[in-house]
Amino acid sequence: xxxxxxxxxxxxGNPKMVLFTVLSVALAVxxxxxxxxxxxxxxxxxxxxxxxxxxxxxxxxxxxxDYIYLYRTLSAIAEEEPDVLAVSPRLVGRAAAKYKDNVExxxxxxxxxxxxxxxxxxxxxxxxxxxxxxxxxxxxxxxGSDLADDLELKYGHDFRLTRQDVTxxxxxxxxxxxxxxxxxxxxxxxxxxxxxxxxEGDVVTEVGIRLSDIxxxxxxxxxxxxxxxxxxxxxxxxxxDILDQLNSQQIYSLIFYLLIFIISGFxxxxxxxxxxxxxxxxxxxxxxxxxxxxxxxxxxxxxSVILGPPSALLGGGLAYVSAKLIGxxxxxxxxxxxxxxxxxxxxxxxxxxxxxxxxxxxxxxxxPAYKASRLDPVEAIATE
Amino acid sequence: xxxxxxxxxxxxxxxxxxxxxALDDVxxxxxxxxxxxxxxxxxxxKSTLLNMIxxxxxxxxxxxxxxxxxxxxxxxxxxxxLRNKELGFIFQYHHLLPEFDAVENVMMPLLIAGVDKKEARxxxxxxxxxxxxxxxxxxxxxxxxxxxxxxVAVARALAGHPSIIIGDEPTGNLDSKSSDxxxxxxxxxxxxxxxTFILVTxxxxxxxxxxxxxxxxxxxxxxxxxxxGDKFVSRDLYKAD
Numbered sequence: 001x002x003x004x005x006x007x008x009x010x011x012x013g014n015p016k017m018v019l020f021t022v023l024s025v026a027l028a029v030x031x032x033x034x035x036x037x038x039x040x041x042x043x044x045x046x047x048x049x050x051x052x053x054x055x056x057x058x059x060x061x062x063x064x065x066d067y068i069y070l071y072r073t074l075s076a077i078a079e080e081e082p083d084v085l086a087v088s089p090r091l092v093g094r095a096a097a098k099y100k101d102n103v104e105x106x107x108x109x110x111x112x113x114x115x116x117x118x119x120x121x122x123x124x125x126x127x128x129x130x131x132x133x134x135x136x137x138x139x140x141x142x143x144g145s146d147l148a149d150d151l152e153l154k155y156g157h158d159f160r161l162t163r164q165d166v167t168x169x170x171x172x173x174x175x176x177x178x179x180x181x182x183x184x185x186x187x188x189x190x191x192x193x194x195x196x197x198x199x200e201g202d203v204v205t206e207v208g209i210r211l212s213d214i215x216x217x218x219x220x221x222x223x224x225x226x227x228x229x230x231x232x233x234x235x236x237x238x239x240x241d242i243l244d245q246l247n248s249q250q251i252y253s254l255i256f257y258l259l260i261f262i263i264s265g266f267x268x269x270x271x272x273x274x275x276x277x278x279x280x281x282x283x284x285x286x287x288x289x290x291x292x293x294x295x296x297x298x299x300x301x302x303x304s305v306i307l308g309p310p311s312a313l314l315g316g317g318l319a320y321v322s323a324k325l326i327g328x329x330x331x332x333x334x335x336x337x338x339x340x341x342x343x344x345x346x347x348x349x350x351x352x353x354x355x356x357x358x359x360x361x362x363x364x365x366x367x368p369a370y371k372a373s374r375l376d377p378v379e380a381i382a383t384e
Numbered sequence: 385x386x387x388x389x390x391x392x393x394x395x396x397x398x399x400x401x402x403x404x405x406a407l408d409d410v411x412x413x414x415x416x417x418x419x420x421x422x423x424x425x426x427x428x429x430k431s432t433l434l435n436m437i438x439x440x441x442x443x444x445x446x447x448x449x450x451x452x453x454x455x456x457x458x459x460x461x462x463x464x465x466l467r468n469k470e471l472g473f474i475f476q477y478h479h480l481l482p483e484f485d486a487v488e489n490v491m492m493p494l495l496i497a498g499v500d501k502k503e504a505r506x507x508x509x510x511x512x513x514x515x516x517x518x519x520x521x522x523x524x525x526x527x528x529x530x531x532x533x534x535x536v537a538v539a540r541a542l543a544g545h546p547s548i549i550i551g552d553e554p555t556g557n558l559d560s561k562s563s564d565x566x567x568x569x570x571x572x573x574x575x576x577x578x579x580t581f582i583l584v585t586x587x588x589x590x591x592x593x594x595x596x597x598x599x600x601x602x603x604x605x606x607x608x609x610x611x612x613g614d615k616f617v618s619r620d621l622y623k624a625d
Contacts, residue, residue: 002495005495006481009481012483285475287440287464288438288473289468289492289540290465290497291468291496292465293464377440378435381479
């Protein structure tokens with residue numbers, strides 16, 4: 001097919017133009033694939049984080065109270081629910097930690113170590129020491145790894161916790177790394193120690209429940225709500241807001257991706273128009289030799305289409321490299337839910353995005369090609 | 385007598401604001417195998433007439449007949465087909481495709497016609513040898529002189545053995561030696577293949593080597609000279625007013 005021969009020769013003879021078109025498509029593909037990967041990665045991290053580091057059902061105090069006073073009774077009721085693996089009454093609060101000259105805001109969790117470990121598998125995430133030490137030592141604490149770094153606190157050293165007018169001194173008997181942003185603020189205490197810090201007596205702020213079947217959580221929460229005046233919520237309900245937000249965000253993202261494609265399409269169309277206007281004379285000569293309008297159009301459509309697949313592949317390569325690089329950056333807790341961003345690369349996504357890019361490429365090239373085929377041969381040949 | 389080209393009352397008007405009458409009711413017949421030149425001052429309509437015959441442009445009114453067929457209102461696709469099969473063009477500038485070498489440039493009309501690649505290549509080589517460039521097959525236009533490029537253009541015009549070769553100032557850019565060479569070539573081909581040649585030229589030297597000279601002024605044929613032996617006999621066709 002002579003059209004193909006001409007298209008090929010045009011491409012080979014114009015490396016700069018080719019580079020420009022290829023980069024434009026590759027960047028569009030690469031950027032979009034990475035963005036989709038980041039969004040998916042965030043969603044996965046969020047869900048993992050929520051599920052792994054949260055109780056399946058959380059019971060909060062009664063509506064008119066700040067704390068749960070009769071937590072033992074409540075725990076007993078909770079333990080009667082079907083599929084319950086663990087029930088852990090917890091006292092969660094905010095305080096300031098001071099070590100030498102370093103001060104940081106912390107979130108302290110007071111709980112009975114055995115129950116808490118059944119609830120959230122605390123001991124699995126320990127990097128120094130044993131969480132169970134908190135059973136026998138009253139003034140012992142387990143500190144989040146990032147918090148320990150920020151305080152420059154070493155394992156085995158004492159530090160102070162202050163809340164309002166209460167200060168206690170505790171020893172760091174363990175360091176924990178949950179992999180979540182909680183590591184920047186977490187201090188585990190024995191329940192009694194936390195209660196001393198709070199100063200409200202023998203109370204807790206919530207009761208956490210772990211089930212053998214996570215999907216049973218909504219039913220268990222509903223049952224507890226019926227049986228008691230406490231407020232029970234399943235993790236599904238707690239995270240609904242976030243998941244809903246993620247979903248609505250997706251629509252904005254789609255619009256954004258579409259815009260990227262459109263802009264890339266304009267770039268390609270522009271390049272094709274430039275290429276064709278430089279070849280006006282040549283088009284006239286080809287017509288003089290008897291090439292018809294369809295052939296002329298074919299030549300330029302081929303030019304924009306041939307470059308499509310290699311560009312898409314390059315885009316895929318760029319996405320892959322970027323994803324790896326992004327995964328090495330440490331991010332602060334304010335921006336992201338884990339300490340490293342995950343980019344999930346999916347072959348299906350790449351194929352879809354690449355296909356779209358090729359489509360944009362084709363459409364962008366068609367109009368200039370059409371105009372080229374409609375040139376008047378006499379005028380075309382006479383072009384300077 | 386059937387003519388290869390017949391033109392009846394051909395009229396071409398340009399522009400919708402200020403009208404320019406480029407061709408003013410021209411009548412013309414051309415026989416097969418003629419070597420015809422069209423001369424005249426700038427703006428006389430020579431190139432316009434050539435573009436009509438070459439099916440590159442359409443007339444405003446009048447008729448064009450090619451080999452006994454009225455092709456005045458042929459579709460763009462049909463015109464393209466006729467240009468490919470029946471016509472060969474030589475322009476003042478060679479207009480070769482810069483990214484292709486000599487053989488590939490000459491092959492192009494054949495490939496457009498759908499000729500098999502191998503066959504097209506061997507025909508192209510034959511034509512290039514005819515014009516004396518058998519040793520320059522792989523040269524691209526930027527590796528050849530002006531005269532050589534024009535000869536490649538002639539070879540390309542010959543590809544497919546069209547019945548009519550049209551030249552618009554084919555030697556306009558060349559020095560006299562190259563011009564002579566080209567002209568001898570065209571004459572030789574005319575003798576051998578009986579192809580019809582229609583040339584527009586400013587060069588009266590070249591015009592006087594053809595068999596028939598038409599003089600165009602203001603879109604009309606004002607005089608015609610036919611060769612008789614070594615001399616030209618003129619016929620006044622139009623009394624200028």
